[in-house]
Amino acid sequence: MAITYPHIEDSNLTSYIPPKGEYKVFENEEDYAKKVREWGLSSAKEAKKEFWYKGKTYxxxxxxxxxxxxxxENAVNILVIEFQDGHLSCIYPDYLKDMQSSNFGKESRVNVAEGGEPPADATPPAKKERAKSTEESTPQPAPKAKKSKQPALELPAEKVHFTATVKQFALSWNHFSEENDEVVVLEDVRIVQEQEEPVSIGFAWCSHSKTLKKLELQxxxxxxxxxxxxxKSFPKGKDVEEKFMVDVPVPYKINNPSKLVKEQPSLEL
Known part of the structure; x- marks a missing residue:
């Protein structure tokens, strides 16, 4: 069922996160357009000026x-947005970008900006609850031996430490800008935490951001x-060369990789 928005200016439904004191303002229209394009919020010749902020019902x-x-090096940007009633609030660029999609709300996706560790109180104001799917099993007259089903993987809500191997570079379709984005596909992804057993994730993908490009990954x-x-399953690119296609299911996305350390693969003797 499509999500409807009966409330256009219901400020009582919005949880605001005011900026911490002074914040940076744009020098001029050119500076604004440059920043908005860097954040992926507009690809038009004339930079977009108004954006939708969405909740569950408004x-x-x-x-x-x-x-x-x-x-x-000030690598993390958090936007300061103004509502029509004058309220100010903070939000991550990727999260505001997601809100522009007509599919927003169908999938829980909270993004933060690229770079260092963000402040604890800058958490996006709305978090979507994922409905838990239930399965009903129908008895069969002569059941065959069934493979044991793996329990659903519980993803951590906070930032965690990962190890992974670069599988390939690929192109992914961005429904907002209506063009392909550069991404990195990772394999053998593992969550590694102190005093805990590593958790195998398998395949995941992430944006090929400026931070990652500096590492010149191979x-x-x-x-x-x-x-x-x-x-977040990998959205296949449109009209791309074979070398930028992905031939395996990639069900997870990694947002905002930071504190990156590149290691050379071990050589087998």
Whole structure:
């Protein structure tokens, strides 16, 4: 069923996260357009000025007033948005970008900006609850031996430490900009926490961000990093060369990899 939004300006339904004191404002229209394109919020010749902020049962128009910077070398940007009633609130660029999609709300996806560790109180104001699926088994007259079903993987809600190997580079379709984005496909992804057994994830993907490009990654290289993992299948690119296609299911996405360490793969003698 399609989500409807009967409330356009229901401020009482919105949880605001005000900016911490002063924040950076745009120098001019060119600076605004440059930043908005870097955040992936507009690809048009004339940068978009208004955006939808969506909740479960409502949506509100907002504008971007400026941004805060955090992390190493100010690599993390958190937007300061203004509602039509004058309220200010903070939100991550990727999360605001997701809100522009007509499919927003069908899948829980909370993104943070690339780079260092974000502040604890800058958590996005809305978190979608994922409905738990139930399965009904029908007895069969002569059942065959069944394979034991693996329990559903419980994904951590916070940032955790990962190890992974670069499988390949690929192109993924971005429904918002209506063009392909560069991504990195990872294999043998594991969650590694102190005093806990590693959790095998398998395949995952992430945006080929400026931070990752600085590492000049190559297929086969091993990585360690911190990040946040969500259930988000890889969206195949459109009209791409075979070398940028992915031939395996990639069910998870890693958001905001930071504290990246590249290791050379071990050589077998």
């Amino acid at each position: 949506k509100r128009l907002v504008t971007i007033k400026g941004y805060e910077e955090y992390g190493t 297929p086969g290289e091993n990585l360690q990093f911190d990040g946040k993992i969500v259930k």
